[in-house]
Amino acid sequence: MQAIKAANLKAMEIPTHPETGISLEALELALDQWPIKAIFVTPTCNNPMGYTMPDDKKEQLYRLAQSYDIAIIEDDIYGDISYQFPRPKTIKSFDTDGRVLLCSSFSKTIAPGMRVGWIAPGRYRDKVTHIKYVSSSMCRCFPNSPLQNSSA
Numbered sequence: 001m002q003a004i005k006a007a008n009l010k011a012m013e014i015p016t017h018p019e020t021g022i023s024l025e026a027l028e029l030a031l032d033q034w035p036i037k038a039i040f041v042t043p044t045c046n047n048p049m050g051y052t053m054p055d056d057k058k059e060q061l062y063r064l065a066q067s068y069d070i071a072i073i074e075d076d077i078y079g080d081i082s083y084q085f086p087r088p089k090t091i092k093s094f095d096t097d098g099r100v101l102l103c104s105s106f107s108k109t110i111a112p113g114m115r116v117g118w119i120a121p122g123r124y125r126d127k128v129t130h131i132k133y134v135s136s137s138m139c140r141c142f143p144n145s146p147l148q149n150s151s152a
């Protein structure tokens with residue numbers, strides 16, 4: 001929420017089922033009414049609700065994003081701690097046009113102090129690389145900047 005605020009963006013909460021995840025009906029209503037640019041979801045082993053969205057619902061979410069031509073930011077930070085084997089699919093695995101930005105980190109598997117993460121940004125690669133370059137430069141050049149403590 002702090003990162004969203006710092007970027008002068010607004011967030012809208014979408015009702016979510018504790019077993020199957022984000023309500024696609026509610027999301028579609030919101031998409032019809034607001035100029036939404038991206039969906040941020042933690043669809044696998046969600047914390048605190050505990051759900052993992054079923055594969056077919058993950059694919060439907062992806063198709064919905066496609067039909068409204070928006071991005072999905074998939075926070076997969078808990079995906080590797082699933083009890084299931086093989087681990088549940090990502091939304092990214094349905095992505096054929098690069099609109100899903102899949103990100104994760106070692107914070108929930110190895111150690112939170114590592115502060116090492118990764119992203120597969122699809123078609124947003126250049127933008128993400130630029131933002132990372134700028135935010136890392138800010139931290140080096142302005143050690144007291146608010147970005148100093150961000151995980152960007």
Ligand SMILES: Cc1ncc(COP(=O)(O)O)c(C=O)c1O
Binds near residue numbers: 077107112116151
């Ligand atoms: C759901 C979720 N996504 C992302 C992060 C960010 O991970 P990191 O600590 O590697 O910045 C956290 C951190 O706890 C988290 O809980």
